[in-house]
Amino acid sequence: xxxxxxxxxxxxxxxxxxxxxxxxxxxxxxxxxxxxxxxxxxxxxxxxxxxxxxxxxxxxxxxxxxxxxxxxxxxxxxxxxxxxxxxxxxxxxxxxxxxxxxxxxxxxxxxxxxxxxxxxxxxxxxxxxxxxxxxxxxxxxxxxxxxxxxxxxxxxxxxxxxxxxxxxxxxxxxxxxxxxxxxxxxxxxxxxxxxxxxxxxxxxxxxxxxxxxxxxxxxxxxxxxxxxxxxxx
Amino acid sequence: xxxxxxxxxxxxxxxxxxxxxxxxxxxxxxxxxxxxxxxxxxxxxxxxxxxxxxxxxxxxxxxxxxxxxxxxxxxxxxxxxxxxxxxxxxxxxxxxxxxxxxxxxxxxxxxxxxxxxxxxxxxxxxxxxxxxxxxxxxxxxxxxxxxxxxxxxxxxxxxxxxxxxxxxxxxxxxxxxxxxxxxxxxxxxxxxxxxxxxxxxxxxxxxxxxxxxxxxxxxxxxxxxxxxxxxxxxxxxxxxxxxxxxxxxxxxxxxxxxxxxxxxxxxxxxxxxxxxxxxxxxxxxxxxx
Ligand SMILES: Nc1ncnc2c1ncn2[C@@H]1O[C@H](COP(=O)(O)OP(=O)(O)OP(=O)(O)O)[C@@H](O)[C@H]1O
Ligand SMILES: [Mg+2]
Numbered sequence: 001x002x003x004x005x006x007x008x009x010x011x012x013x014x015x016x017x018x019x020x021x022x023x024x025x026x027x028x029x030x031x032x033x034x035x036x037x038x039x040x041x042x043x044x045x046x047x048x049x050x051x052x053x054x055x056x057x058x059x060x061x062x063x064x065x066x067x068x069x070x071x072x073x074x075x076x077x078x079x080x081x082x083x084x085x086x087x088x089x090x091x092x093x094x095x096x097x098x099x100x101x102x103x104x105x106x107x108x109x110x111x112x113x114x115x116x117x118x119x120x121x122x123x124x125x126x127x128x129x130x131x132x133x134x135x136x137x138x139x140x141x142x143x144x145x146x147x148x149x150x151x152x153x154x155x156x157x158x159x160x161x162x163x164x165x166x167x168x169x170x171x172x173x174x175x176x177x178x179x180x181x182x183x184x185x186x187x188x189x190x191x192x193x194x195x196x197x198x199x200x201x202x203x204x205x206x207x208x209x210x211x212x213x214x215x216x217x218x219x220x221x222x223x224x225x226x227x228x229x230x231x232x233x
Numbered sequence: 234x235x236x237x238x239x240x241x242x243x244x245x246x247x248x249x250x251x252x253x254x255x256x257x258x259x260x261x262x263x264x265x266x267x268x269x270x271x272x273x274x275x276x277x278x279x280x281x282x283x284x285x286x287x288x289x290x291x292x293x294x295x296x297x298x299x300x301x302x303x304x305x306x307x308x309x310x311x312x313x314x315x316x317x318x319x320x321x322x323x324x325x326x327x328x329x330x331x332x333x334x335x336x337x338x339x340x341x342x343x344x345x346x347x348x349x350x351x352x353x354x355x356x357x358x359x360x361x362x363x364x365x366x367x368x369x370x371x372x373x374x375x376x377x378x379x380x381x382x383x384x385x386x387x388x389x390x391x392x393x394x395x396x397x398x399x400x401x402x403x404x405x406x407x408x409x410x411x412x413x414x415x416x417x418x419x420x421x422x423x424x425x426x427x428x429x430x431x432x433x434x435x436x437x438x439x440x441x442x443x444x445x446x447x448x449x450x451x452x453x454x455x456x457x458x459x460x461x462x463x464x465x466x467x468x469x470x471x472x473x474x475x476x477x478x479x480x481x482x483x484x485x486x487x488x489x490x491x492x493x494x495x496x497x498x499x500x501x502x503x504x505x506x507x508x509x510x511x512x513x514x515x516x517x518x519x520x521x522x
Binding site: 049050051070071072075076080081083087089090091092096099100101103104106146150 | 392395396398399402403405406407408409410411412413414415
């Protein structure tokens, strides 16, 4: 079993947000969860990486139940999380931010700096610059680059398209598609931007009110009515 | 010539005093947001350890080192038993470390009484322009520079330092990058305690040793922390100790120790009024403009 969520519940205090999610991600897949604002996408991602404790249910990663492990152990096992809002260390330089990624997946044999600089040459030009002084798009590149330095087994992305100009969104999408096809990188991505989701995956899971309500194939996704139905727009 | 030397001597002595007495406090506050009200008592324990070790026959230098290690270990234990329950809660952590300070000083009073045998000043003296100076008072500024340089290297040139700074800026994301922030806090508190113990040990020969030994250092230490601000621990501490030491040095030489201390506090109020978030933040903002 590569990655699986089993009847997962979590939330904040007494307020449940994730209400029984079952989901399996197979190795080499790009799994996308689509849902509009406030359905619990970020809450789900935080529960997977461990920043939020699960209320009940289980998270399986590489045949291992990980929901009792602390965040840093999950990272060491190879889960890389790119948070919504990017989570750049503002007073560390770009280079230091990237080097922080080396803490992910301690079993990795390589730290792919050359690849990351090929994908995002702008980062290489700004190595000495403080992370906090980068533009939003550059910060997103840095956040993704930092996760990639970890050579992760599973990449968790929370709305990488948010608040970024379209050409950079496209650039990042192309990198993700390339990584998945060429390097067989497994990705779990949560989004509310349908076009963006369509550009990198064949199918999507629809999320509403803390539940996965449907799995929709690529051709159906073009049908606006279907999407509206599942996302309850 | 001798005036220049005299003023420089007082300046260096004062700046070193401010720097050493504040460093542990600054690291613990900067890294963990904990204001350690037991800072003075940690210094007292450092001084006591050195005095006891020296009287037991250990050379002074080794005694100082041993009290640094002892206080580092002590800090780690205190972190595990007490401090880690109060991260992120400013008021509770203030009260709990204040309680700790009472327990330590009163405990020492009960165990070892109101004073313990003091230490002779090591290294003797020398004279410039007919005035005699203590060599140890020149040695302390040198040590303080070395300690700060070592801290700078640790924080800015090592992988550990990078992780420590990342943890300070965003502990959640540091964990996401595989940093065991719990262990990081524990170790950093130990480091801060070790530096506090070192300062206490180094100043042990300069005064009488009693359970309230640390009180001498508390005001100067807090003043330095407030003036330094939190952006860059090392630069902030250096700037604060430098400026305050200069004020103290000048006023102390011409008007005496009391006026020197008053000038120090006035300078601090001036800094708080005009640079409310401290000198290092002011410098950082200027740089990024
Ligand atoms: N720290 C918190 N404490 C309490 N409730 C929270 C907290 N964070 C989020 N919530 C609530 O949980 C629900 C889900 O939030 P979440 O951030 O997971 O949504 P999202 O799907 O990521 O939305 P978006 O697309 O806007 O990022 C929302 O109703 C939100 O108000
Ligand atoms: Mg979100």
